[in-house]
Amino acid sequence: xxxxxxxxxxxxxxxxxxxxxxxxxxxxxxxxxxxxxxxxxxxxxxxxxxxxxxxxxxxxxxxxxxxxxxxxxxxxxxxxxxxxxxxxxxxxxxxxxxxxxxxxxxxxxxxxxxxxxxxxxxxxxxxxxxxxxxxxxxxxxxxxxxxxxxxxxxxxxxxxxxxxxxxxxxxxxxxxxxxxxxxxxxxxxxxxxxxxxxxxxxxxxxxxxxxxxxxxxxxxxxxxxxxxxxxxxxxxxxxxxxxxxxxxxxxxxxxxxxxxxxxxxxxxxxxxxxxxxxxxxxxxxxxxxxxxxxxxxxxxxxxxxxxxxxxxxxxxxxxxxxxxxxxxxxxxxxxxxxxxxxxxxxxxxxxxxxxxxxxxxxxxxxxxxxxxxxxxxxxxxxxxxxxxxxxxxxxxxxxxxxxxxxxxxxxxxxxxxxxxxxxxxxxxxxxxxxxxxxxxxxxxxx
Numbered sequence: 001x002x003x004x005x006x007x008x009x010x011x012x013x014x015x016x017x018x019x020x021x022x023x024x025x026x027x028x029x030x031x032x033x034x035x036x037x038x039x040x041x042x043x044x045x046x047x048x049x050x051x052x053x054x055x056x057x058x059x060x061x062x063x064x065x066x067x068x069x070x071x072x073x074x075x076x077x078x079x080x081x082x083x084x085x086x087x088x089x090x091x092x093x094x095x096x097x098x099x100x101x102x103x104x105x106x107x108x109x110x111x112x113x114x115x116x117x118x119x120x121x122x123x124x125x126x127x128x129x130x131x132x133x134x135x136x137x138x139x140x141x142x143x144x145x146x147x148x149x150x151x152x153x154x155x156x157x158x159x160x161x162x163x164x165x166x167x168x169x170x171x172x173x174x175x176x177x178x179x180x181x182x183x184x185x186x187x188x189x190x191x192x193x194x195x196x197x198x199x200x201x202x203x204x205x206x207x208x209x210x211x212x213x214x215x216x217x218x219x220x221x222x223x224x225x226x227x228x229x230x231x232x233x234x235x236x237x238x239x240x241x242x243x244x245x246x247x248x249x250x251x252x253x254x255x256x257x258x259x260x261x262x263x264x265x266x267x268x269x270x271x272x273x274x275x276x277x278x279x280x281x282x283x284x285x286x287x288x289x290x291x292x293x294x295x296x297x298x299x300x301x302x303x304x305x306x307x308x309x310x311x312x313x314x315x316x317x318x319x320x321x322x323x324x325x326x327x328x329x330x331x332x333x334x335x336x337x338x339x340x341x342x343x344x345x346x347x348x349x350x351x352x353x354x355x356x357x358x359x360x361x362x363x364x365x366x367x368x369x370x371x372x373x374x375x376x377x378x379x380x381x382x383x384x385x386x387x388x389x390x391x392x393x394x395x396x397x398x399x400x401x402x403x404x405x406x407x408x409x410x411x412x413x414x415x416x417x418x419x420x421x422x423x424x425x426x427x428x429x430x431x432x433x434x435x436x437x438x439x440x441x442x443x444x445x446x
Contacts, residue, residue: 022079
């Protein structure tokens with residue numbers, strides 16, 4: 001249970017442009033909910049303490065007076081209980097129409113009580129009584145097979161870097177499957193989709209997968225063969241490369257970063273959404289260490305039988321992120337150990353993998369901290385040509401975190417002055433991540 005204050009979905013239309021008035025806990029709850037659902041765009045946040053806060057989740061925090069200089073918003077959403085009437089009156093005094101101001105706040109009650117009011121979802125006929133907005137996300141995601149056309153965005157999850165991407169630039173999305181993060185613009189030919197399979201091969205591969213809508217699989221522009229460098233050798237480079245739930249399927253992480261760097265323009269970006277192993281079927285697996293990644297790199301191993309064995313031996317048939325979040329406060333997760341596959345199956349598959357057979361598994365598993373440590377060590381030994389410019393830890397009742405890396409080839413150099421700066425940057429990110437995780441855990445337990 002992560003949200004006490006629920007965004008007034010019934011008073012703000014999907015796709016609206018809004019200003020949130022208040023950067024406190026209510027404003028933060030509102031912002032996270034609309035970003036997770038990709039429900040509407042927050043242009044900026046206003047708060048009297050704007051000098052102290054400056055930004056929240058990448059959204060600029062401004063002085064209240066800035067509202068007078070902006071007319072592009074559809075609604076101003078007041079995120080304050082105590083000062084709601086005072087704020088409302090001050091906005092009216094600025095000649096802002098009352099119909100553009102929203103001050104209704106729904107408080108989620110816990111225990112045996114339910115949410116005070118019904119939340120209108122995108123379809124006006126669909127209402128849910130919820131304990132938290134997270135329940136809405138889960139139920140929509142699980143219940144949409146019959147109506148994905150109506151709500152395709154709800155499946156995209158929390159992708160904070162998407163709003164930072166200049167969508168007029170050249171963009172390559174890897175592994176978009178049926179739910180691309182970056183939609184193609186019919187008026188410009190600047191977004192491209194790549195995969196290791198053709199469109200028809202993907203449809204055949206996923207034809208019996210209940211989690212993949214075969215009719216919505218994207219048309220693939222480029223099929224990756226051998227390497228990104230080889231595949232795009234005669235193509236113009238990209239300003240952004242984005243990938244969701246892809247990197248964990250790659251056996252050779254260091255080679256991946258070095259290879260993908262060859263197709264990105266100077267100063268370009270690599271944006272990744274990565275599953276957090278603590279809140280999915282990888283729950284009991286040990287995070288991938290830098291020692292393991294380095295060993296594979298030095299020995300040139302491109303198919304890792306040990307991790308194939310680990311996948312089939314230690315994953316569980318439960319992929320319920322809310323279950324695993326709640327299990328951190330109890331012992332329920334231990335009970336699912338009995339549902340693991342029989343060891344003889346994992347042993348048999350290991351033997352086949354050792355002989356060269358490929359299995360599409362999570363070769364790597366991460367937590368936000370373990371991934372940052374990988375970046376730190378790869379940078380320390382001059383193996384990573386990227387610096388980390390944005391990092392978003394796993395949000396409560398989510399199972400993924402997000403990172404935005406910027407190409408910086410000089411980090412390959414042993415004596416690069418930027419290396420120490422980047423190492424210090426990653427240490428600060430690790431410290432911030434630990435603080436954020438503690439706060440999120442406290443909020444979840446609230």
